[in-house]
Amino acid sequence: MLEIWGRPYSSNVIPVIWTANELGLDYTLQLAGGSFGKLDTDDYAKINPNRMIPAIRDGDFALWESHAIVRFLSRKYGPGTLCPADLQALAVADQWMDWSASRAFPPVIQLFFATVRTAANKRDPGRINALAQEASEVMRLLDAHLANRSFVAGEAFTMGDIPLGCVAYRYYNVEAERPALPHLEAWYQRLAERPAYRRHVMRFFGTNSDEWQALERESASEGVL
Numbered sequence: 001m002l003e004i005w006g007r008p009y010s011s012n013v014i015p016v017i018w019t020a021n022e023l024g025l026d027y028t029l030q031l032a033g034g035s036f037g038k039l040d041t042d043d044y045a046k047i048n049p050n051r052m053i054p055a056i057r058d059g060d061f062a063l064w065e066s067h068a069i070v071r072f073l074s075r076k077y078g079p080g081t082l083c084p085a086d087l088q089a090l091a092v093a094d095q096w097m098d099w100s101a102s103r104a105f106p107p108v109i110q111l112f113f114a115t116v117r118t119a120a121n122k123r124d125p126g127r128i129n130a131l132a133q134e135a136s137e138v139m140r141l142l143d144a145h146l147a148n149r150s151f152v153a154g155e156a157f158t159m160g161d162i163p164l165g166c167v168a169y170r171y172y173n174v175e176a177e178r179p180a181l182p183h184l185e186a187w188y189q190r191l192a193e194r195p196a197y198r199r200h201v202m203r204f205f206g207t208n209s210d211e212w213q214a215l216e217r218e219s220a221s222e223g224v225l
Contacts, residue, residue, distance in 0.1 A: 002027040005044070006053035007034050009203055011109060011170070012066040013054040015162050019070045021196035022162075023077045067097050067163060074159040082159045093153040093160030096145075100163040104142065107135040108171050115174045132176035139171060143181040150190065157194070165191045169201050 004020060004027050006013030013033075020027050032038040033053040040051060048055040048064040055064040056073075063069055071094075074082035084090045111131040115123065142164065145152070152160035168188050171178070191197045 003030050003057040004028070005030045005032045005038075005047065005055045005057075007031060007036065008200065010034075010053055011105075011112075011166065014201055014203075015066050015166050016054045016056065016069045016073070018166070018196055018200045019073050019082065019159065019162055021200055022082060022157075022194070023073060025073070025077060067101060070097070070159050070162055078159070081156075082162075084153055084156070084158050089153045089156075089158065093158045096142075096152045096160045097163050100167060103138050104135075104164060104167045107131055107138060108167050111135050111174055111176055112170045115176060128176055132178070135171060135176075136179050136181075139168075139181060139184055140179070143184040146183040146187045151187065157190075161187075161191065165197060166201055 002020065002025055004013070004016055006016070006029075008014070008017055008029060010033065017029070030038075032044065038044055039053070044055075045051060047057055047062045050064060052064070054066055054069060055062060056069050058072075058076075063072055071083075079085065084093060111128065114128050114131055142152075149155060151157050152164060165188075168184070168191070172188060192202065
């Protein structure tokens with residue numbers, strides 16, 4: 001059985017879990033990282049020598065790095081669906097996955113930490129406004145790309161939508177100004193219609209320690225999904 005190592009509310013683990021659920025895979029979630037620990041063990045170092053999450057073990061094969069895992073699972077278990085058969089569509093999916101990591105994720109995750117993960121009395125309005133503007137300028141590029149297609153690589157949902165769909169959820173759920181981006185918003189609503197997105201991406205995140213402890217207890221109860 002496939003093993004996924006990580007926490008189900010980690011920004012880097014969520015795309016992997018979403019992918020596995022889109023593909024209908026049976027897997028075991030090995031809770032690791034944060035309060036779950038396990039990353040400093042010799043056994044985990046054999047899976048991921050970086051001692052970071054996520055990582056997977058598929059039979060005897062181990063793999064780490066979130067987007068590499070999404071690509072591997074899509075190519076192995078979703079050829080012709082999550083992994084497009086058309087080479088140009090595949091190239092576009094790959095392109096936007098790389099863009100997500102290099103351009104979209106950094107300002108959005110920084111905005112997330114500056115708002116959601118920072119107590120209200122310690123937030124820096126100037127920094128938040130600057131990050132919100134940077135994130136919005138980047139997301140305008142995706143909005144323009146989506147003007148004449150339903151999903152990132154064309155009319156079908158593919159692995160190219162997965163990292164950006166995770167970024168979009170954070171972008172639309174932080175306390176910051178956002179411009180009207182109609183094509184991006186329509187795509188986001190299409191993602192929100194997918195059961196696996198609603199269950200595994202559209203999850204609570206906040207700053208209250210009691211809420212986080214409750215979430216960790218919930219995660220422990222979901223150790224096998």
